[in-house]
Amino acid sequence: MSGIKRLLQDYKQLSKFKLSSLVVLTASAGFVAASGEHIDYAKLGWTCLGTLGAAACANTLNQVYEVANDRLMNRTCNRPLPAGRMGRLHALAFAAVCGASGLWILNEKANGLTAGLGAANILLYAAIYTPLKQMTIANTWVGAVVGAIPPLMGWASAAGELDAGSAVLAAALFFWQMPHFLALAWMCKADYMAGGFRMLSMVDATGRRTALAALRHSLYIAPIGLLAVLAGFASEPFAWEAAALSAYLVYGSAQFARTPSQASARKLFKGSLLYLPLLLVALGVHRLPNQHNVDWDTLSGRVLDCVPAEARLQLGRACAVLEGAAAQVSDRLVENNIKCPSKAYGDSEELHTPRSGQQQDQGQQLQAQSAEEQQKQKP
Known part of the structure; x- marks a missing residue:
């Protein structure tokens, strides 16, 4: 295999081209679903190209982070980085070019919302989901959020909103x-x-x-x-x-x-x-x-x-029970954690009305302050 052909094949593996193509397919579905009477095929094409760049960037960053892990797995050990055919700086440069060009296309040919979703998905995939894979089994659910964003990108491109x-x-x-x-x-x-x-x-x-x-x-x-x-x-x-x-x-x-x-x-x-x-x-x-x-x-x-009427009735009752339980929990938390009576129970007159002894003390203090002010006003 020639050097250029081998390099292109490595780029294809870095971008996880099949996975990126699936991402583009879901983005195009969002674009079509959000379109009106006529589909703007030129804009759809630019949206697909920009989405492909963003997906390739995220997938490459994922492999840069997981070189050591990929080297230990049969299904990934022949990727460009663990196999030693490419260095990390080379892969990072490829990711930067793909990401920057993809987001620029989305911003210029679609709109800022689409580009923002693309940038957020790169961040979510590369900086959050990828490290979580080695920390918690919840990473699968976070990864599912990543996969749910591309159709939103297509929708935002066609409609300008979500x-x-x-x-x-x-x-x-x-x-x-x-x-x-x-x-x-x-x-x-x-x-x-x-x-x-x-x-x-x-x-x-x-x-x-x-x-x-x-x-x-x-x-x-x-x-x-x-x-x-x-x-x-x-x-x-x-x-x-x-x-x-x-x-x-x-x-x-x-x-x-x-x-x-x-x-x-x-x-x-x-x-x-x-x-x-x-x-x-x-x-x-x-x-x-x-x-x-x-x-x-x-x-x-x-x-x-x-929903059948009886089911709606049962649902309404369940919601009422949950609302009541939530209110009780909220009140209990307020009572146990907020020490200031005025904050916990409201500004009631009962709490803020001074007792008779306090009233006398306050009256004497006011008289003393008044006498001092009168003395100061004398020439």
């Missing part, structure tokens, strides 16, 4: 990542352990806990299609198609939970790989021109209209 509909796509990406990465973490459990990464599968000898977490998030993603319809950017067939896709994901997660194994985890992982592109293609086919006239109150009202 509204209730954008949260639907972000939720879809967040919940999808959990069964996807939990299955991967179980499949590569030994590799992650050798690399010093903290994953849920490492503290789950039977696999049951990992599988149940995957199943739980697969269930959370089930109403995404309906929410997209209620938010006004997709037609009704999308709700049925999204429900069918989520049912397949739930089935794979349930099989993994019933018999945790390499085979069932691999089946769930492959199912998750199939789920996302099919969901986004279905969204593109059934998208409606987005009028951006559905705010949070409207969306929540439409969601409640889908």
Whole structure:
């Protein structure tokens, strides 16, 4: 392999090109979902290019930080940095070029909000999620937040703002990542352990806990299609198609939970790989021109209209109980932690009215002060 071709291949590995391409796909889905009657394909292209640069930057910084860990893992030991084909300064320069150019494109060709989301995601991925991977199993949930931001970037590029509909796509990406990465973490459990990464599968000898977490998030993603319809950017067939896709994901997660194994985890992982592109293609086919006239109150009202009256009544009662309990806890905290009576109980007359002895003392003090002032005023 020639030197230039080898270098380009190394850059491709640094950027995790397949993963970055998936990020671009989710950003483009956000752009399409937020567009009106006509899609601005030129702006969409610039948004995809800028998003690709930001994603490549974040992925490269991740590898710069994890050189020693990657060297210990079979699936990562042949990357440019642990294999010794490239130095850290070279990789940092590549990350800087990708990040700066990507954010500049997003700012100039899209808007400041899109560029700001891109910059925040680089920071969140490289400076927070990456170190957390060696500290706590909660890193998987933080990583899911990272994956939920690209569709927001596409939405912000097309609409110039984020509204209730954008949260639907972000939720879809967040919940999808959990069964996807939990299955991967179980499949590569030994590799992650050798690399010093903290994953849920490492503290789950039977696999049951990992599988149940995957199943739980697969269930959370089930109403995404309906929410997209209620938010006004997709037609009704999308709700049925999204429900069918989520049912397949739930089935794979349930099989993994019933018999945790390499085979069932691999089946769930492959199912998750199939789920996302099919969901986004279905969204593109059934998208409606987005009028951006559905705010949070409207969306929540439409969601409640889908809930049976008896269920809404029970939900209202549960909320009332929770509100009462929260009020009691708040009052108890105030009583136990705030010493000043006026702060704890309000400025009541009872607390601030002096007793009779205090009134006499205060009256004498006032008379003395008045006499002193009169003496000072005499020539």
